[in-house]
Amino acid sequence: MYGYSGKILHVDLTNRKTWTETKPEEWYKIYIGGVSMASRLCWENIEPGCDPLSPENPICIANGIFAGTPVPVGGKYGIACKSPLTGFIGDSLSGSWFTTAFKRAGWDGFVIHGASDEWIYVFIDDNHVEFRDAKDLMGLDTFATEEAIREEMGDDQVRAAVIGPAGENKVRFANVTNDGRQAGRTGHGAVWGSKKLKALAVRGTSGVTVADPETLLKLSFDIVDAAQGPDTQKYRILGTVSNVLNMNRIGLLPTRNYQQGVFEDAELVSGEHLHDHHKVKVMACAQCPIACEQYSRAIDGPYAGAMTGIEYESLYANSSNLGIGTMETAIKLIDIEDECGMDSMSAGVTISWAMESFEKGVLTKEDFKCAKYPEGFEPAFGNDEAAVTLAEMIRDREGIGDILAQGTKRAAAQIDEERGTESWKWAMQIKGLELPGYDARALKTFALGLAAGTRGGCHNRSAAYDPDIKGETNRFTVDETRGKVARESEEYAAVYDTLPLCKFIRRSFTGRADRAGAWPAIAKLINATTGWDFEYEDIDLIGERAHTIKKAFNIREGWTREDDHLPWRWQHEPLKEGASAGYVVTDEELEYLKDIYYEAKGWTKEGLIPKEKLVELGMDDVAEEIGV
Amino acid sequence: MPTSTSKYQYVTCDATKCVGCQLCEYICSYTKTGEFNTYRSRIRTVRAEEVLVTAVTCRTCEDAPCVIACPRDALTQDSLTGLIRIDAGRCDGCTWCIEACDFGAISINPESKLAEICDQCTDEEDGPQCVKWCPKEALELTTPDRRAQHQRRKLAVEEVLGHR
Amino acid sequence: MQVQIEFLGLARLATGERELSFMVEEGTTYRDLVGLLAEKYPQMIGHVIRPDRATLQEPNIFNLNARRMIQAKQMDESIHADDRIILMSMSAGG
Numbered sequence: 014m015y016g017y018s019g020k021i022l023h024v025d026l027t028n029r030k031t032w033t034e035t036k037p038e039e040w041y042k043i044y045i046g047g048v049s050m051a052s053r054l055c056w057e058n059i060e061p062g063c064d065p066l067s068p069e070n071p072i073c074i075a076n077g078i079f080a081g082t083p084v085p086v087g088g089k090y091g092i093a094c095k096s097p098l099t100g101f102i103g104d105s106l107s108g109s110w111f112t113t114a115f116k117r118a119g120w121d122g123f124v125i126h127g128a129s130d131e132w133i134y135v136f137i138d139d140n141h142v143e144f145r146d147a148k149d150l151m152g153l154d155t156f157a158t159e160e161a162i163r164e165e166m167g168d169d170q171v172r173a174a175v176i177g178p179a180g181e182n183k184v185r186f187a188n189v190t191n192d193g194r195q196a197g198r199t200g201h202g203a204v205w206g207s208k209k210l211k212a213l214a215v216r217g218t219s220g221v222t223v224a225d226p227e228t229l230l231k232l233s234f235d236i237v238d239a240a241q242g243p244d245t246q247k248y249r250i251l252g253t254v255s256n257v258l259n260m261n262r263i264g265l266l267p268t269r270n271y272q273q274g275v276f277e278d279a280e281l282v283s284g285e286h287l288h289d290h291h292k293v294k295v296m297a298c299a300q301c302p303i304a305c306e307q308y309s310r311a312i313d314g315p316y317a318g319a320m321t322g323i324e325y326e327s328l329y330a331n332s333s334n335l336g337i338g339t340m341e342t343a344i345k346l347i348d349i350e351d352e353c354g355m356d357s358m359s360a361g362v363t364i365s366w367a368m369e370s371f372e373k374g375v376l377t378k379e380d381f382k383c384a385k386y387p388e389g390f391e392p393a394f395g396n397d398e399a400a401v402t403l404a405e406m407i408r409d410r411e412g413i414g415d416i417l418a419q420g421t422k423r424a425a426a427q428i429d430e431e432r433g434t435e436s437w438k439w440a441m442q443i444k445g446l447e448l449p450g451y452d453a454r455a456l457k458t459f460a461l462g463l464a465a466g467t468r469g470g471c472h473n474r475s476a477a478y479d480p481d482i483k484g485e486t487n488r489f490t491v492d493e494t495r496g497k498v499a500r501e502s503e504e505y506a507a508v509y510d511t512l513p514l515c516k517f518i519r520r521s522f523t524g525r526a527d528r529a530g531a532w533p534a535i536a537k538l539i540n541a542t543t544g545w546d547f548e549y550e551d552i553d554l555i556g557e558r559a560h561t562i563k564k565a566f567n568i569r570e571g572w573t574r575e576d577d578h579l580p581w582r583w584q585h586e587p588l589k590e591g592a593s594a595g596y597v598v599t600d601e602e603l604e605y606l607k608d609i610y611y612e613a614k615g616w617t618k619e620g621l622i623p624k625e626k627l628v629e630l631g632m633d634d635v636a637e638e639i640g641v
Numbered sequence: 642m643p644t645s646t647s648k649y650q651y652v653t654c655d656a657t658k659c660v661g662c663q664l665c666e667y668i669c670s671y672t673k674t675g676e677f678n679t680y681r682s683r684i685r686t687v688r689a690e691e692v693l694v695t696a697v698t699c700r701t702c703e704d705a706p707c708v709i710a711c712p713r714d715a716l717t718q719d720s721l722t723g724l725i726r727i728d729a730g731r732c733d734g735c736t737w738c739i740e741a742c743d744f745g746a747i748s749i750n751p752e753s754k755l756a757e758i759c760d761q762c763t764d765e766e767d768g769p770q771c772v773k774w775c776p777k778e779a780l781e782l783t784t785p786d787r788r789a790q791h792q793r794r795k796l797a798v799e800e801v802l803g804h805r
Numbered sequence: 806m807q808v809q810i811e812f813l814g815l816a817r818l819a820t821g822e823r824e825l826s827f828m829v830e831e832g833t834t835y836r837d838l839v840g841l842l843a844e845k846y847p848q849m850i851g852h853v854i855r856p857d858r859a860t861l862q863e864p865n866i867f868n869l870n871a872r873r874m875i876q877a878k879q880m881d882e883s884i885h886a887d888d889r890i891i892l893m894s895m896s897a898g899g
């Protein structure tokens with residue numbers, strides 16, 4: 014088999030044992046890699062119904078089909094577990110050198126079972142596995158942990174996926190970090206923390222071979238060349254942060270916990286401003302010829318010197334959404350989140366919930382007592398120092414940080430129960446996952462995509478904001494086409510998340526990002542790597558299968574139609590200002606959208622999956638368990 | 642510290658342009674071995690800090706110290722091109738050459754335990770493959786003189802004309 | 806007639822301009838506007854504006870009055886007096 018070693022490594026942290034599982038080629042043809050394979054491994058290895066922070070929740074990591082080769086942007090891996098935030102599938106992607114090292118070590122995936130009784134890290138040295146004491150790594154931030162491991166091993170080529178202090182403290186939205194990139198969302202870091210797993214280090218010294226290297230190189234070279242052209246310019250020069258002003262203009266920039274859609278200081282926290290004043294260097298992941306990571310530094314003020322990669326989703330959550338119009342503070346917040354290893358989106362949206370709760374009197378100054386401010390403090394929107402202190406308190410689980418570290422859904426539930434309040438109305442989450450940087454009150458196809466998403470409030474899995482914002486669909490209304498649009502959009506995204514290939518390359522195959530433009534090129538790359546005979550329809554299937562295995566996982570964990578919901582604010586409080594003012598998504602609209610979406614997917618009215626559909630997709634065992 | 646002469650070419654990396662994609666390492670190892678393996682690459686990236694990354698390969702030093710250090714005379718230097726040639730029959734993997742090289746540009750094949758070094762892809766029609774592939778044009782086959790000229794020109798344009 | 810044009814993203818970076826008033830003739834279409842902008846700001850050609858000087862390089866797109874994106878197939882529509890047109894670089898995710 015080319016493109017794969019055929020081997021999955023199982024590691025049992027409880028008993029300190031390892032074993033190898035081999036999978037047949039047919040299995041790889043269905044699940045491929047990335048989020049699909051990781052979710053499938055999770056389906057196979059989890060104890061259904063378990064607590065996500067228990068030993069029964071496995072950590073499942075799946076490599077990429079193109080990892081370790083020159084295929085551009087193919088250096089990514091998928092990771093899945095049951096999410097401590099949502100209780101449903103928590104699938105994430107990360108990239109860069111960890112992926113390529115693990116490919117060269119000869120593994121297609123890892124499944125980590127159980128829990129250790131002491132803090133350890135696992136070192137996979139080609140086909141030899143060691144359980145190593147992590148006591149010298151405890152408390153180190155993400156970058157420092159990786160460097161310490163490399164120092165201990167004496168080898169730069171040892172790469173590691175690690176958790177920082179947030180993961181050690183089981184902050185529910187803690188992430189897993191490697192090489193400056195993150196498997197950011199759904200709380201993987203907390204799961205690793207619950208297993209006392211500080212890091213997973215890999216060294217891989219074998220070569221990677223492919224079925225048809227000459228063809229693969231020719232295809233890759235052309236894509237590398239095209240990736241320097243105008244189709245990737247926005248990523249290379251500005252980065253995704255250009256969306257701050259875009260969203261502000263159309264009136265949908267999340268501001269002050271999604272209370273407004275226009276931020277008066279948007280210019281000061283815009284991508285253009287970042288580019289002009291703060292940019293230090295643009296970096297790339299392994300195998301990436303685009304390079305989109307805009308490393309930026311805070312220049313003056315109390316946070317001068319803070320530096321990290323800034324992206325749109327991190328930026329809105331830590332600036333306009335907090336009423337903060339100072340780029341320095343936004344950079345500082347994102348830097349804290351990156352260093353301690355927590356999801357910058359969930360952190361920002363949780364802090365904004367706390368700020369609104371304070372402004373509405375649900376929380377008071379005294380609730381914010383901490384070592385730095387023994388009398389407490391007043392985290393009104395726009396209070397930079399309060400935001401920074403809250404991020405630190407969450408990381409350390411100090412004072413109210415302990416409650417905030419549970420995420421907005423649980424924090425609001427706890428406070429409301431204790432105090433008889435209604436702060437759940439402004440907990441901006443779907444299924445427990447905090448919302449992304451697009452207010453969907455006037456992006457109605459996207460609202461459907463978010464509500465029905467398997468991961469929760471996730472823009473990446475749905476991607477339906479694209480047709481809404483671009484005007485391909487009328488974002489202010491709903492109609493009978495939206496079910497199909499939402500389905501096609503999420504299955505398109507799922508293809509990239511499964512191979513994986515970074516979506517930023519999608520226009521560099523032929524200049525057209527749609528399926529007709531991208532699928533034939535992707536099929537050629539797959540065939541040159543593996544020797545298979547994939548065609549257009551097979552690529553379509555990759556996306557449908559990926560989405561279906563995740564949906565099946567959720568159904569088995571107790572998902573029902575009611576779980577596909579929208580935040581109260583988006584259903585009851587229209588925006589008052591800006592180009593998108595005056596809209597909500599009504600219950601009627603939402604139920605209608607769900608109906609046509611389930612229909613478009615070929616599911617039942619309850620959103621369950623017919624047996625025949627699962628069998629058609631090659632998932633007979635899944636059909637047995639949850640098919641109807 | 643010995644330096645390159647003005648007549649020998651070598652592949653150099655501009656750290657301000659390098660983004661750390663490692664494509665050079667994949668293409669070098671493939672060209673030389675048929676496999677994609679950064680351990681077999683004759684050019685190596687190094688990421689020293691979060692935003693400092695660059696690539697290093699043989700600098701074709703004048704009176705190359707690796708040649709002088711080799712106790713078995715397994716290394717010779719071409720007087721016209723400065724390229725280092727390794728006689729696999731004589732090399733025994735003692736790694737004195739690695740000690741001698743100030744740039745870390747010579748490596749040991751982990752399987753054969755013999756020294757390996759950049760040969761600027763003299764048997765490829767389009768020259769060094771890493772230079773051909775680098776997406777950011779950070780790699781260049783150049784001489785010290787040309788590098789210095791380039792830096793002076795860059796300085797003049799930036800400082801005197803104020804362009805970036 | 807007068808229209809307001811705002812530059813965001815790559816257009817702003819290329820030209821250094823944020824906002825300008827533009828005088829155009831009645832019946833000017835969005836496609837015509839691309840040509841007029843190409844003439845005034847030739848540095849945008851190949852980056853924001855395609856070499857044909859009649860279409861925008863993706864992902865750059867016109868937005869009308871913050872409500873409507875002007876799609877490729879709508880580029881032959883006419884502009885109206887006092888329209889506020891934003892030239893933005895749309896981005897997905899991140």
